[in-house]
């Protein structure tokens with residue numbers, strides 16, 4: 001059975017309909033990415049999946065006993081408030097230290113537990129939010145523009161971490177991103193949303209779909225072409241955070 005099934009969903013705020021006739025499902029262990037322009041209803045869709053928005057029409061079915069983890073777009077914490085990462089992760093009900101350490105390790109930041117929240121970099125902060133979502137051992141992880149504010153190498157590193165989490169825990173992932181070119185290699189399936197589902201399929205299929213290009217065609221992504229190759233050289237000559245790679249992955253380059 002699907003973890004989540006969205007069936008003919010429409011969402012309205014007052015007289016304004018922001019989503020119409022959206023149907024999708026998320027299966028065990030898959031990574032599904034939702035892309036779409038600002039205001040296309042991406043967050044509303046995620047919020048309906050967690051039960052925070054009532055549909056005007058259609059329905060959302062979550063598998064009974066489904067454990068959800070949610071990584072928000074951003075979270076404001078008063079910078080004058082002294083609070084360690086471990087304390088933050090223990091809120092609100094108290095979480096065992098071993099669970100906190102385990103979640104931080106899974107999020108790729110094993111040594112941050114005693115750091116002050118106010119001193120974290122943007123990338124570290126998002127990893128801590130990821131750790132917070134992982135504490136409950138979710139079967140479905142929902143990410144709402146979780147890399148907003150990170151630069152491209154930071155975003156790419158974050159998505160690689162998501163792939164590692166999926167591989168190690170087997171959880172499914174449903175994420176929103178503006179950055180199809182960055183999430184490309186991490187996603188099994190992409191859904192392009194603009195008030196309705198414009199197109200969907202593998203990242204390669206969506207990137208070349210006319211509907212996707214009509215939406216993003218005037219931006220950089222429209223000028224991007226995808227190529228895939230295997231290589232094992234380093235990237236010292238590129239702006240790629242100095243990481244070497246020895247695995248197959250996707251690259252984008254301009255088509256011009």
Ligand SMILES: Nc1ncnc2c1ncn2[C@@H]1O[C@H](COP(=O)(O)OP(=O)(O)OP(=O)(O)O)[C@@H](O)[C@H]1O
Pocket residue numbers: 013018036037038039040041042043044045
């Ligand atoms: N609580 C609300 N009340 C009224 N209108 C809302 C509410 N939440 C969202 N909207 C409107 O619904 C539309 C879709 O918003 P939503 O946040 O779902 O889109 P989005 O694709 O996530 O946008 P963005 O990429 O800018 O975050 C927007 O026009 C927004 O102004």
